[in-house]
Amino acid sequence: MGDFLANWYPWTKALHVVSVIAWMAGLFYLPRLFVYHVEVVAAGTPTDDLFQTMERRLLRAIMNPAMVATWVFGLALVFTPGVVPWSEVWPWLKAASVLGMTWFHHWLGLRRKDFVAGQNAVTGRQYRMMNEVPTLLMLVIVFSVIVKF
């Protein structure tokens, strides 16, 4: 198993990075859609339906599969011999940030359900602030895996 993963290491890493790009695109864009949804769109209008469709498709067709692919290829890298030195700080920093990113994804999924039920309670300003969460986590993750401090 270790040999197999080692042989495929460059491919696994490339597929991991591609999945990360797709996941991050959604994590940046969905809260932005929520900002416009809450600030500009009246509940029960055709535009409300349109936003709900865009949000559902973004989450189900792009973000969910991209998150799963990121985890699958990321864990394949974790199990590749010699890739993760657990005695250093950066793998732990990355692991904590990735858990935070996964929590944020699920938080967005719950907020989407609130819009469907007509029960969104988060303001546009709060969604703007939450929009910074994936940016901060991404900075920590990328500096962790590349600078490796």
Ligand code: HEM
């Ligand atoms: C979801 C769980 C994740 C796991 C288990 C995981 C695990 C890993 C592992 C073990 C590596 C190999 C490190 C190396 O070769 O030195 C890696 C590479 C990488 N990861 Fe992740 N990762 C995850 C999510 C993410 C996320 C969310 C991002 C970005 C926001 C990210 C960005 C990267 C990048 C840019 C690399 C390539 C670093 C290099 O060039 O060596 N990963 N990941």
